[in-house]
Amino acid sequence: MSLSIQEQVSLRSYNTLAIDVAARFFVAVQSLEQLQAALAWAEQREIAVLLLGGGSNLVLTADLNALVIHLQLRGIQVLSEDADFAQVEVQAGENWHDFVQWSLAQGLSGLENLSLIPGNVGAAPVQNIGAYGAELKDHLDSVLVLDRYTGQIQRLSNEQCQFAYRDSLFKRESGRRVILSVIFKLPKHAALQLDYGHLRSYLAEQQVQQPTAQDVSRAVCAIRAEKLPDPKQLANAGSFFKNPVISAEHAQQLQENYPNIVSFAQADGQVKLAAGWLIEHAGWKGVRQGDAGVHTKQALVLVNYGGASGQQILELAGQIQADIKQRFAVELEIEPNVITG
Structure with missing residues (x-):
């Protein structure tokens, strides 16, 4: 060939x-x-x-x-459907947001909170992408992969993908499996998630009293567009740090010193902190070092103003990590994949 x-x-x-x-x-x-x-x-x-x-x-x-x-593998196919769900296979090269909008146009829900996340469908399982209280794993059925070690094509179930917060088997065994397509099980009757971030208040401001999945998607797009830079206008890799998860005792100590700290209780008793709040409170929002900087509206996003190298972006990230650790005794983990050459 x-x-x-x-x-x-x-x-x-x-x-x-x-x-x-x-x-x-x-x-x-x-x-x-x-x-x-x-x-x-x-x-x-x-x-x-x-x-x-x-x-x-x-x-x-x-x-x-x-x-x-x-x-650049392309294509979307409905594999099966009944009165409640549709099973949809999406090739890895399809644009993620375009697929979300396609699913909504077909009367399918479940992915509306993940609207406007940049990237392609094939990359979504690697990070187990998530936003506004939803994660990819919530509606993922399976993933079709090419195992480079064996040369075989395999279909891995949701459980076999070993999803965790911004993590998966694909990230932990980076390079072994090529994601060819992703199979979703999407509901036809929406069970909306509105209690994360500013979703509910935004919909109320827009006087949307009985929101649909499309309404939620539009709200997510509007909120993201207001806070996050469009990579086509200002180069960035989205959220640069994971939201750290700490013990309840540590969280209680921080809340005593910082009553306005943004946190979310987890099912296992731990507490997730908003990394953006920590970074902004530490004074990094809008900081610029040459062409590497922290976004002026969202402290969780590092940006390239034109000529920054990857090393310069990482140096800035390292300074932020060290400062957050010194101030809050919290470790920030970088979310994007760092490729060293």
């Missing part, structure tokens, strides 16, 4: 942080056969591989001595 493999390709337009590093080799694949051929090409030459989708959750720190495979 003929592959159009290019050399020394800039990845600036392939990652939402707009980090300008070069891939030694680059190829776009639109089919499973092309993907298998690209992987074989790299294996024969003993060249490392980086699989790239929408590039929305990456920090690239150096030129890559690797074959970068840009996954």
Whole structure:
């Protein structure tokens, strides 16, 4: 099979942080056969591989001595449906937000709280993306993968994906499995989640008394657009830090010192803190160091004003982590995947 493999390709337009590093080799694949051929090409030459989708959750720190495979697998198919649910298979290269909007247009719900999250469908299970009280795992049935160790195609159930907060089997065993498609089980009768963030108050302000899933999606889009920069306008990788989870005792101590701290009780007795509140309270919101900065409206987002390198973004992140640890005794974990070359 003929592959159009290019050399020394800039990845600036392939990652939402707009980090300008070069891939030694680059190829776009639109089919499973092309993907298998690209992987074989790299294996024969003993060249490392980086699989790239929408590039929305990456920090690239150096030129890559690797074959970068840009996954462009496309297609959405309803596998089965009954009066209550539809099982839908979505190829990895489909844009996530476009798929959410497609599902809503079909009268399906469950993904409305995840509207406007950047990136492609194939990357969503890696991070177990989540927002406004919902997570991908809530409506994921299974994932079709190519196991690079065995060469076999497997369908992994929700349980086998080992989902956790911004974590999964795919993240813990990075590079082993190529996500080909994701199968969702989406309800036809909405059970809306409105009690996280400003959703309920926003809908009330808009005088939406009996919201639909589409109303929730529109509200999420409006709230995100107000607080989060569009990567096409200001380069960023979305939320840069995970919300830390701490013990109830530690949380109680912090609440005594900081009565306005934003926290959420967890089912296991622990407490999740809002990383954005910690960073903003520490004075980092709007800080800029060269072309690397903290967004002026959302302290959880680090941005590239034009010429920042991945290393400069990480240096700023490291300063924030050290300050938060010193002030609050809380460890902040970086959410995007850091690629060192």
